[in-house]
Amino acid sequence: MSKNFKPLYVQLAETLVKELKAGTSPFQKPIKENGLPAFVKPINPITGKGYSAMNAINLALKGYDDPRWMSADSASYAGYLVKEGSKGTLINFPKKSEIQAMRTPDGEKIKGADGKTLTRTVEFDRVINEKAFLFNGTQIKDIPSLQEFLEIAAEGKKLSPLEQAEKLISDTKATIVHGGQEAYYDKIKDEIHLPEKSTFENDTKYYQVAVHQLAHWTGHETRLNRPMEGRFGSLEYAKEEFRAATAAMLIGGELKTGHQFGSHAAYAGSWARMLKDDPFEISRVSSDAQKIANFLLSIGQKQDVKQTTTSNDTLTKGDVIAYNDTFYTVLDKRGKSFEMEKGDTGERFKMKPTDNLFAGLVAARNNPPVQQMKPEEVPTQKIGR
Template sequence: MTKHERIDLYQDVTNRIVEQLENGVAPWVQPWSSTASGPSLPLNVTTGRRYSGINVLLLWGTVQMCGFTSQRWLTFNQARKVGGSVRKGEKGTTVFYADRFVPGGKEAEEEARAIPFLKRFTVFNIDQCEHLPEDMTGSVASLPEREIVPNAEALLQATGADIRIGGDKAFYAPDPDYIRLPPQNAYFEQINWYRTAFHETAHWSGHKSRLDRDLSGRFGSHKYMAEEIVAELTAAFVLAELNITPTVRHADYIGSWIALLKEDKRAVFAAARLASQAAEYILAFQSNDSCLAAPFSRMVA
């Protein structure tokens, strides 16, 4: 892919997301609201690998737009190899694979000489296919909405983050390294407490002792909004993996997101990449007995 094609690609994808935001839809906030699909990260159904970064946003957006009932995907050739096929006339969704290579294959070359490249692939939702094996198309049980979600409580506990409950504000304080959250019963819809909790835990993951992101941006600045998008995406990714559906719409953020994305066409690519890293970092604290944990209870007046 030429340099000009890469630039156009960044702009094309950013334009698509800005258009969705201008229509009042954030694909990372409500990827499942208008469909029968349960909340989950997109998955390649033949390899078992979850998509990450910008691909999550692109595939979530397609699910929402087309009303697909699944977050499971595969390529045309993968469908054929398992005895299925893509139905005639179906339109695929483009996803991307980014990596670097050193000219001549010399591993000893300096990292600075590595050349980035971007490859495109077209994938199809299993709803667009037929004759796939039953184990690829079976329904996935969804978690009913409830005030206390044991696996989410367990994950918050397992991170070891200093989470202080109380007051009427939610924030992460980098220097003392703690999270402040309002009590869950202060929320009109209590399931949304988890979105706030993992949003702030996303900021916590960026501390210099963890993933070392730049958390120095002042309110309203480019750096601040860039980190806010990372935190929003991280929360969306973690909640999807935990099978939790929040209802909050984030209308207060959308105007700022549009301004940032129009200013920097690479912003959403960087945010999605950093959010995938943060979500993986947080989710790595999960344990097999997470569902047995007691509700989160650390309280500060």
Template sequence: MRTADLYSKVTDSIIKQLEAGVIPWTQPWAIEKKAGIAYVPTNVATGRPYSGINTLLLWAEAMERGFHSHAWMTFKQASDIGAHVRKGEHGTTVVFTKWTEKPDEETGETKKRSLLKTYTVFHVEQLEKLPEAYQAKVEPPPETAVYDEALRVSRECGIDIQYTGTKAAYYPNRDQVVLPPFSAFDSEDEFWGVCFHELAHATGHKDRLNRKLSTRFGSNAYAFEELIAELSSAFLCAHVGIPARHRSASYVENWLTVLKDDRRAIFQSASYASQAAGYILEQSHAVQKDTPEVERQETSRERSEREMGDSIAF
């Protein structure tokens, strides 16, 4: 599939859902936890979670096709463990960024460029003769453990949070997140969705990930940053096991404008959101620490070099 066609296909699908009143990144929590991977789409052959736009692609595919977990692997990986794809099954396209180096014709300097490549994965329910180890169910942790983990991430991520506000906001000038008291929220799930949203904004500070933070409501730049924060909140909620909640219907029209203006925007915003969520988890030491190096999650800086190029070079 050509890159332009992939951009259009994915963007059109998300636009269609948004126009129908469905926020696609709030849907995956209808799927049970399985194989210890909670709500994060994961390659169960390597133990590595997918990130960026692949998270949205695999969430959407699992929901549309009625899969009961978020466990995936490639055709070769299935073959390597003695499984095979059931006859008649069709795979799901995911993407990765391949970096190349090319001399600049004018200056002669070598410049890095990124190319979007695709490959195919299959859900474990599309496989036959799958070893039992890849089918085992793991009971989800109790809600208290889920919320304790969310609290730990927020406390240890290194971002100042004050619970003195009448509204939730991030203030770049003083580098501070302000939230209403917990009692002002209808539920604990809602509280954490909002908290993670504002923490995602804070990762854009110049001393962290240095994103351009627009404060002009209604502008494309503002809508783009809000989309990053919404996606990042969904990714963080998935990590700790809390169902994501859409924060405000008032942003949907602005998101639609951004997506219709630029077919790459959802890819770019998902990449930035993945980087933001990764930064928060790394700072709170919530990433894998004792898995083999080949299977460890990438750091946000590594992911930035591999994945963020589609935000800049395409």
């Protein structure tokens, strides 16, 4: 690879700086000229899995309406071919395993009755950082039509996008105060303030704004505990807005409600300067936004689990748990050990069910802190106006 090759975070930061300055970024223009969302959740149609925040943003900036992305190898294994002359899009990811083609002793690929190459998954001893180039569904020959893919994906969906958004908001049990003209999160009172639903252009706009404020709500010390002390107009304030806007975009893509940041032009300028001065900030923003999205999207799943089981004495991949003034994220479970991440430092470690910390995390996850009502005279700290 060329010595002049730029890391993904640098490429993405430079692209976003240009688009933020031009007013064409997905944050400023959530709807494209053709009327379709500027951000759709990128997905691997073979595995059914999505892509992490930084990769998802990078893929979305390519402007395709088709959400399907895969590598040339994945396409080949599925019996598809990348169209000649197609240019791949770079992603970075932690690689824990690899899908390999099954081969004969002579090295020939083994194919099934349907003509597709048989594969196997090989687990690595340790996680490695990997690069790959993906191709959009429109760049691949013989792949089923997008309409067919979307129809299959929609099968079994019981709730509409707006019903999913309503359920997400309800499941958080966040305190939401309706009234007034402003939408903001008050960290001191731990309250979300929203105008009355009837004042919004439509229900979709209401849920988009509500999700954005819920993203701020996750920063409270009893949840993800992010720094949120900056005053309106400060760099710290702009950083929190960047994280909330990115998380709202990810969640809107997941729920298919879209996102709407509004006409906050001042933030765009601050974000552009931020990324120009420190391109790696896009990696930090993406990481925090992914944690926010995981936290909110998993709340409903946890509620469903609680309704079907009387007790849960283990941890689940994706759990984000506030415990002893920090939070822990369950990244994966391998055998009897859990791969964990502590706080926002990125510190990773392995934990066994016999460790004392394990019991504490299970108890904290099953019994989250109860929110207490605050007296009206408590001062406010508006975030996300």
